[in-house]
Amino acid sequence: MDFQNTLAYAEQLDREDPLKGYRDAFYFPKVHGKEVIYFTGNSLGLQPKTSQNYVDEIMADWKALAVEGHFHAGKPWWDYHERLAAPLAKIVGARPEEITVMNTLTVNLHLLMVSFYRPTRSRFKILCEEKAFPSDQYMLQSQVRWHGLDPETTIVELKKRPGEHFWRTEDVCSKIEELGDSLALVMIGGVNYYNGQVFDMEAITRAGKAAGAYVGWDLAHAAGNVSLELHDWQVDFAAWCSYKYMNSGPGNASGAFIHEKHLGKTDIPRLEGWWGTSKETRFLMKPEFEPIPTADAWQLSNPSVLSLAPYMASLELFEEAGMPALIEKRDKLTAYLEFILKAIDDEVTSRFEIITPKDRGCQLSVFLHGEGRSLFDYLMQQGVITDWREPNVIRLAPAPFYCRFSDMYRFGQLLKKGILEKAG
Ligand SMILES: *Cc1c(COP(=O)(O)O)cnc(C)c1O
Numbered sequence: 001m002d003f004q005n006t007l008a009y010a011e012q013l014d015r016e017d018p019l020k021g022y023r024d025a026f027y028f029p030k031v032h033g034k035e036v037i038y039f040t041g042n043s044l045g046l047q048p049k050t051s052q053n054y055v056d057e058i059m060a061d062w063k064a065l066a067v068e069g070h071f072h073a074g075k076p077w078w079d080y081h082e083r084l085a086a087p088l089a090k091i092v093g094a095r096p097e098e099i100t101v102m103n104t105l106t107v108n109l110h111l112l113m114v115s116f117y118r119p120t121r122s123r124f125k126i127l128c129e130e131k132a133f134p135s136d137q138y139m140l141q142s143q144v145r146w147h148g149l150d151p152e153t154t155i156v157e158l159k160k161r162p163g164e165h166f167w168r169t170e171d172v173c174s175k176i177e178e179l180g181d182s183l184a185l186v187m188i189g190g191v192n193y194y195n196g197q198v199f200d201m202e203a204i205t206r207a208g209k210a211a212g213a214y215v216g217w218d219l220a221h222a223a224g225n226v227s228l229e230l231h232d233w234q235v236d237f238a239a240w241c242s243y244k245y246m247n248s249g250p251g252n253a254s255g256a257f258i259h260e261k262h263l264g265k266t267d268i269p270r271l272e273g274w275w276g277t278s279k280e281t282r283f284l285m286k287p288e289f290e291p292i293p294t295a296d297a298w299q300l301s302n303p304s305v306l307s308l309a310p311y312m313a314s315l316e317l318f319e320e321a322g323m324p325a326l327i328e329k330r331d332k333l334t335a336y337l338e339f340i341l342k343a344i345d346d347e348v349t350s351r352f353e354i355i356t357p358k359d360r361g362c363q364l365s366v367f368l369h370g371e372g373r374s375l376f377d378y379l380m381q382q383g384v385i386t387d388w389r390e391p392n393v394i395r396l397a398p399a400p401f402y403c404r405f406s407d408m409y410r411f412g413q414l415l416k417k418g419i420l421e422k423a424g
Pocket of ligand 1: 023104105106109133135136189193218221224
């Protein structure tokens with residue numbers, strides 16, 4: 001594409017954007033009375049204007065119906081979570097029965113590890129990426145110790161090649177092959193939170209399955225951002241949070257995927273509770289657990305409907321816009337941001353470097369040579385919300401639902417000004 005670094009050109013792209021109307025479906029924070037340029041949809045998505053109504057609906061039903069709301073609310077609470085399965089299945093490439101919504105992400109990864117990390121004397125190793133998101137590291141280490149094993153000798157971290165900022169699929173696959181019969185689980189973040197890399201989940205899952213291991217993905221930065229085909233790829237399990245690209249609200253419920261082939265089993269190791277037992281007989285309060293033949297068998301408690309409500313509001317926007325359109329805009333918007341960054345970098349004579357590889361979703365991670373934190377602070381003061389990661393990386397995620405091409409242009413101008421001012 002022949003992009004141009006001008007406001008007129010960026011505004012032209014905005015006018016041609018088929019998703020332009022969605023910007024108005026979200027609330028924006030303001031700085032100096034102006035809506036911010038929001039680059040942190042990968043950390044906490046903006047609030048859809050419809051979320052409040054969904055929450056109010058639950059509050060009103062609770063007020064008017066109290067316990068009767070479980071069965072007689074407009075959207076009855078006892079199976080409220082099931083309404084989220086179909087739209088989520090479309091987003092992650094699954095069958096609705098492979099999806100459940102419950103707890104939060106780290107909790108769900110722990111629960112899924114109970115089922116899919118079953119170390120034996122010979123097959124016990126876990127392969128993950130080096131410098132995984134800290135919560136995933138703690139989760140893996142504590143699981144390993146809980147099994148009486150030593151994280152040092154059990155967890156194998158995939159390294160990047162010296163001098164490179166990304167992992168190569170061939171290196172991941174050859175490591176899997178090398179570990180072979182000792183490999184129990186491959187567990188990686190599908191989109192790396194730091195460099196924005198999208199792993200080749202299909203190829204890596206295939207390699208993991210060929211080695212006889214289970215394969216699970218942490219999709220925190222992938223769900224609602226990149227194209228996923230979890231069912232067809234034969235992924236064993238996956239989980240994601242909903243408050244990043246999925247705009248469901250701070251700390252909100254996590255989604256989990258469990259492949260069809262693991263459903264409907266009574267003998268699978270699993271931590272269980274009453275919300276995982278058959279709905280038909282649940283209220284007979286019988287002592288036997290009869291697993292729901294869907295991923296809901298992993299549910300323990302009756303869910304917090306108040307938190308599912310804004311998640312549902314957000315999923316309706318995804319239903320309406322559709323992932324293919326979001327992905328198409330994402331690619332164009334991110335490419336435009338990359339173009340702007342390169343143009344500015346030329347003008348200020350190479351002060352930064354994009355470390356995100358070509359296999360990417362929404363996010364570009366920019367490594368700053370120099371300025372660092374003070375530039376980040378400057379941008380914040382100018383109403384550009386970015387995200388800072390040590391040692392000196394700024395992460396920019398122009399979420400396609402609500403970011404504009406003209407925001408990319410304006411950001412470029414502010415970035416240039418910031419760099420030149422700092423350089424004095
Ligand atoms: C955001 C994120 C988490 C967050 O976990 P919570 O349990 O929702 O607090 C976990 N893992 C990854 C890779 C993340 O990006």
